[in-house]
Amino acid sequence: MKVTVEQDRCVAAGQCVAAAPDVFDQRDEDGVVVLLAEDPTAERADDVRYAAAVCPALAIHIEE
Template sequence: MKIEIDQDKCVGAGQCVFAAMDVFDQRDSDGIAVLLTDEPTEEHWEGVREAAAVCPAAAITLHEN
């Protein structure tokens, strides 16, 4: 799995961090989501899928192999 965040779409709601805090974080300056890793291990996939599903701006794209 590979993750992309469209930071121009991100509204800084932080739902991704709640769903997968080992994969997502937010910039201190504006709350925009950032990736801690763009290729998470399998143990994080469920949280990453949830993060993409609950993102209010649909800013997270998953590429599953």
């Protein structure tokens, strides 16, 4: 699994951080998503898929 994010689309809702805090974080100054793990472990895969599904801006992309 490879994860990418579109920071310019992010609306700083924080759903991704709530779903997968080991993979996503937010910038302090504006809350925009920060990708911590481009290739998350298999154990995190379901959480990352969920984060992408609940992202209101559809800013998270997954390549399986």
